Amino acid sequence: MKLAAFDIPDDPQQLAEWLEHHLVSLDLGTLVAELSAVHPEATGGVSTLRDLFGPQRLQAVLDQGLTVLQPAELRRLLTRPKLLLELQDLVLFAGGSHWQALSDADARLTPSVLRGEKRLQRFLRSWRPEAGIQPARLGVPWYRQPLFVASATAAAVLLGVLLWQHLVPFGPGGAPRTSVATAAWGWSAPDALPQDLNAPAYLNRLADGANEWFAQRPESAVALADRLSAFRRGCTQLQLAENRPLGDSQRKWLLEKCRLWAAKLDKHLADVEAGRPPLDVRAEADETISRLVAALREEAAKS
Amino acid sequence: MAGTQSETAETDEALAQCIALRVESEQAMQAARSACSRLYQRHARKLLAFLATRVGKSDLEDVHQEVWERVWQHLPRSFHGGNFRAWLYQITRNYLIDRSRRRQMERLEDSRALPETRLRAPEELLIDQERLDALRQCLQALGEPAAGLVQARLAGESYPDICTRLGLKPERAHRLFHHAKEQLQKCVERACV
Numbered sequence A: 001m002k003l004a005a006f007d008i009p010d011d012p013q014q015l016a017e018w019l020e021h022h023l024v025s026l027d028l029g030t031l032v033a034e035l036s037a038v039h040p041e042a043t044g045g046v047s048t049l050r051d052l053f054g055p056q057r058l059q060a061v062l063d064q065g066l067t068v069l070q071p072a073e074l075r076r077l078l079t080r081p082k083l084l085l086e087l088q089d090l091v092l093f094a095g096g097s098h099w100q101a102l103s104d105a106d107a108r109l110t111p112s113v114l115r116g117e118k119r120l121q122r123f124l125r126s127w128r129p130e131a132g133i134q135p136a137r138l139g140v141p142w143y144r145q146p147l148f149v150a151s152a153t154a155a156a157v158l159l160g161v162l163l164w165q166h167l168v169p170f171g172p173g174g175a176p177r178t179s180v181a182t183a184a185w186g187w188s189a190p191d192a193l194p195q196d197l198n199a200p201a202y203l204n205r206l207a208d209g210a211n212e213w214f215a216q217r218p219e220s221a222v223a224l225a226d227r228l229s230a231f232r233r234g235c236t237q238l239q240l241a242e243n244r245p246l247g248d249s250q251r252k253w254l255l256e257k258c259r260l261w262a263a264k265l266d267k268h269l270a271d272v273e274a275g276r277p278p279l280d281v282r283a284e285a286d287e288t289i290s291r292l293v294a295a296l297r298e299e300a301a302k303s
Numbered sequence B: 001m002a003g004t005q006s007e008t009a010e011t012d013e014a015l016a017q018c019i020a021l022r023v024e025s026e027q028a029m030q031a032a033r034s035a036c037s038r039l040y041q042r043h044a045r046k047l048l049a050f051l052a053t054r055v056g057k058s059d060l061e062d063v064h065q066e067v068w069e070r071v072w073q074h075l076p077r078s079f080h081g082g083n084f085r086a087w088l089y090q091i092t093r094n095y096l097i098d099r100s101r102r103r104q105m106e107r108l109e110d111s112r113a114l115p116e117t118r119l120r121a122p123e124e125l126l127i128d129q130e131r132l133d134a135l136r137q138c139l140q141a142l143g144e145p146a147a148g149l150v151q152a153r154l155a156g157e158s159y160p161d162i163c164t165r166l167g168l169k170p171e172r173a174h175r176l177f178h179h180a181k182e183q184l185q186k187c188v189e190r191a192c193v
Helices: A012-023 A028-038 A049-053 A055-064 A071-078 A082-094 A097-104 A107-126 A146-167 A199-215 A221-240 A248-273 A278-302 B012-020 B026-052 B057-078 B084-110 B129-142 B146-153 B159-166 B170-192
Strands: none
Touching (some): A012 A071, A028 A082, A028 B129, A049 A055, A049 A071, A055 A097, A082 B084, A199 A221, A248 A278, B026 B084, B129 B146, B146 B170, B159 B170
16 A cells, blocks of 8 residues: 655655646545545635636646646645545546646556456447337348348458468468468558548547557567567658648657657667566556657647 | 538547437448547546546446446437537436445445435545545654654645754755655554555
């Protein structure tokens, strides 16, 4: 059991960032409990954030984050910890891109989000509408129902792929063919860089592609190096793509960012090759990629 | 932001609209599934943080899943346009209220409806009461000047200000805080086992 409040930074300049991080994380309840124990008498008094800051300051917090507050205002929040819960609600309901980027960059949330995404996809795949709410399908023979047609097509395609893999086990030059599942993900996937979208949609698509990193959690050095290399290859493909949906300044921004991300990925790969514990390197790569995803989404939101 | 057709197609509200039209054809169903995944990717992290202050850790992911299933099930009938994020949090609150009532009923049935039982309000925020009580007791046992120092540090006061106010040398204040943190950590761990 770790005491969350005791990691409070020594430097008051870092207080805003520290609190922001807790507001979008899963441990705000713990922090509030600890602060309430330390400042029991101060939990009364001011009853709402609006009383404490006024509507304009509050809106500035929602738009720009806690750095707009003076140190004395931050201290007032710390000594009235229940207001942090109210602030969290506001930030989550009505916070702008600053808060979205913070939330996207919190790597500790990622495992829960990924597990949830898999569960949701299973649910969506298995869900069928109730019979009474499908007017469009009434009177259509079973063999022409879209679900049957789709299933039959999928089965035919799967059979074709299996046959092709069985009959043609080697790629060009005699190299063993890599399975589709391991080769095509992230920015290397065939449809990862569609050039017919608008700028925000394209940037969000890039963020989705990068997020696929978290779909597998390699634990061995070899598996991690393989996954890092694949991500790094995707980074090259992105740099060499036309990126037509973006304007000149955004294209330049993306290329500059891409070079920085590539350098970081190279470092992670070098760390694995140098024998650093794979789980340590993976955690650092998670952080790099979370930030990368957040940067892309923030840029998309600005467009 | 210019309002071109493709840009509008990326808004939360347009994705929600796509889900609402899911029964029209199999293609519409596929598009709806994809739209739901997009909405999930946008909002899941913040929704988890919201839920984490309202449900226990062991239930967090199950409740999160329930909410998203409700989004999918209820959206065609109960989302009438407007702000999707506000609607999402409203159905989350409604779900928490239903869940809380259900659990209260179960508890009442289990305990043969003891009239003096204090039931938690459905929207009451979950604060780790055990940790709060333990830390409060441990702080009392800490004594001065350590307890005052902890209180000042956790109110965001800087070391120079604290040192001036409490008449401490900076090195001593740092040492005291570090020591107090270790003591409190052990004390709370013992109390919460």
